[in-house]
Amino acid sequence: MKITIWNENRHEKKNPEVTKVYPEGIHGALQEVLQQEGTEVRTATLDEPEHGLSEEVLDQTDVLFWWGHIAHEEVEEHIVDRVHERVLEGMGLVVLHSGHFSKIFKKLMGTSCDLKWREADETERLWVIDPSHPLVHGIGEYIELEREEMYGEHFDVPAPDEVVMLSWFEGGEVFRSLNTYHRGNGKIVYFRPGHETYATYHNNEIQQVLKNAAAWAADGGRKRPVYGHHPDPIEKIAPRNS
Ligand code: ZN
Numbered sequence: 001m002k003i004t005i006w007n008e009n010r011h012e013k014k015n016p017e018v019t020k021v022y023p024e025g026i027h028g029a030l031q032e033v034l035q036q037e038g039t040e041v042r043t044a045t046l047d048e049p050e051h052g053l054s055e056e057v058l059d060q061t062d063v064l065f066w067w068g069h070i071a072h073e074e075v076e077e078h079i080v081d082r083v084h085e086r087v088l089e090g091m092g093l094v095v096l097h098s099g100h101f102s103k104i105f106k107k108l109m110g111t112s113c114d115l116k117w118r119e120a121d122e123t124e125r126l127w128v129i130d131p132s133h134p135l136v137h138g139i140g141e142y143i144e145l146e147r148e149e150m151y152g153e154h155f156d157v158p159a160p161d162e163v164v165m166l167s168w169f170e171g172g173e174v175f176r177s178l179n180t181y182h183r184g185n186g187k188i189v190y191f192r193p194g195h196e197t198y199a200t201y202h203n204n205e206i207q208q209v210l211k212n213a214a215a216w217a218a219d220g221g222r223k224r225p226v227y228g229h230h231p232d233p234i235e236k237i238a239p240r241n242s
Contacts, residue, residue, distance in 0.1 A: 001038065001039045001040070001062050001063070001214065001215070001218050002039075002040045002042075002060050002061055002062045002063075003034050003039060003040065003041045003042070003061070003062065003063050003064075003065065003214055003218075004041075004042050004043070004044055004052075004053075004057060004058075004060075004061040004063075004064050004065070005027045005030045005031055005034070005041065005042070005043045005044070005064075005065045005067075006027070006043075006044045006045070006051070006052065006053065006064060006065060006066050006067070006068075007025060007026050007027035007030075007043065007044075007045050007046075007067045007068070008045070008046045008067065008068040008069060008070070008071050008072075009025050009026070009027060009045040009046060009047065010046065010069070010070050010071050011026075011069065011070065011196045012025045012026065012196075015196070015197075017197050018196045018197055021196070021197060021198065021199050021202075022196070022201070025043075025045075026067050026194075026196065026201065027043040027044075027045060027067070028043070029201045029202070030043075030065060030067070030201060030210065031043055033201065033207045033210055033211070034065075034210060034211060034214055036211075039214075040060075042057070042060075044057060046068075046071055046074060046075065050079060051075060051076070051079050053079055053082065053083060055082070058082065058083070058086050058091065061086070061091055062091065062092060062218040062219045062220075063091065063092035063093070063094060063213075063214050063217045063218040063219070064083065064086075064091060064092065064093050064094070065094045065096060065210075065214075066093065066094065066095050066096060066099045066102055066104065066105070067096045067097065067098075067099055067194065068098065068099050068101075068102045069097075069098040069099075069101075069196065072101055072102050072103055075102070075103050075104075077103070080103045080104050080107060083104050084104060084107055084108065086186075087104075087108065087183055087184065087186035087188065088183060088184030088185060088186060088224075089184065089185055089186065089224055090184075090185040090186050090219040090222050090224060091186055091219050092186060092187050092188070092189075092214075092216075092217025092218045092219055093108075093186065093187075093188045093189070093217065094188075094189045094191065094210075094213045094214065094217055095188065095189070095190045095191070096191055096194045097191075097192060097193060097194035097195060098194075098195075099190075100113045100115065100151075100155075100157075100190065100192075101113055101114075105190070108181070108183050108188060109157050109158055109181075110158065111156050111157055111158060112156045113155075113156055113157055114155075114156045115151050115152060115153070115154070115155045115156070115175070116150070116151065116152035116153070116154075116173060117149060117150060117151050117152070118149070118150040118152075118171065119149050119150075119195070120150065120171065121147045122147065122148065122150055122169055122170035122171055123144065123145065123146055123147070123148075123169070123170040124144070124145045124148040124150070124167050124168070124169055124170075124193065125142050125143070125144050125145075125167065125168045125169075126142055126143045126144075126145070126165045126166070126167045126177050126178070126192075126193070127141065127142045127165060127166050127167070127168065128140070128141055128142060128164070128165055129163060129164065129165065129166050130162060130163065130164045130165075133162065133164045134212055134215070134216050135164045135178060135180070135189065135209060135212045135213060135216055136164055136165065136178070136209065136212065137208075137212050138205075138208045138212070139205055139208060139209065140205075143165075143203070143205045143206065143209075145193060145198070145200060145203065145206075147198055148169075148193055148195055148198055148200060149195035149198070150169045150171055150173055150175075151167070151173075151175045151177075151192055152169065152173030152174070152175055153173065153174055153175055153176070155175060155176055157176075157179070157190075158181075160176065160179035160180060160181060160190075161179075161180050161181055161182055162179065162180040163176045163178070163179050164178040164179065164180065165177045165178035165209075167192060167193075175192060177191065177192035177193065178190070178191050178192070178209065180216075184224070185222055185224045185225070186217075186219070187216065187217040188217065189213045189216065189217050191209060191210070191213060193206060194206075
């Protein structure tokens with residue numbers, strides 16, 4: 001499996017609080033989590049040429065992880081179009097946390113993707129509501145994060161194909177936190193937690209869900225269906241007597 005982790009990598013450059021939690025950047029932390037035998041994990045960041053997402057890189061990507069927050073607008077349209085096309089062709093996409101407002105996620109959803117949010121160091125409990133789903137393999141009834149940012153409903157996305165986890169927050173809100181979509185030949189996962197100042201991606205259970213997401217969404221070599229004019233029928237069509 002070939003994984004590419006895309007990170008905006010801007011908080012890491014500006015905020016020492018974030019660097020303390022993720023010394024190698026969020027992309028570096030995710031790379032370490034997803035690196036296992038038989039898996040190739042590369043990283044790509046906003047400030048690289050083509051944001052690190054050249055045709056060659058995407059040719060070598062079965063699943064793309066996406067973390068962005070303060071610089072969504074700087075992602076160039078032609079790169080968004082390129083990633084969008086790859087998803088329709090079958091590349092997996094795992095959108096993390098504030099990636100809900102990324103150009104690529106909004107393009108795939110077709111809605112505002114807006115939500116409520118609050119930074120108040122509150123507890124989040126992510127309840128498993130689809131226990132047989134591969135995305136929660138190895139997870140108990142819930143994951144509890146002592147401190148996270150709150151994201152609350154309504155989350156303005158199309159009804160997910162599957163809602164796998166539902167978050168409760170100490171302040172009372174709830175949120176659909178682990179959702180799946182199919183677009184064209186590709187699979188998409190949205191996974192909510194992962195605010196940059198919290199150690200969320202160091203949590204073992206969160207790491208387990210990330211690994212599950214890579215395995216579930218990855219392009220397993222599915223062939224894209226053939227579209228368009230189809231003059232040669234499979235069966236011989238008997239001539240009709242008029
Ligand atoms: Zn955040």
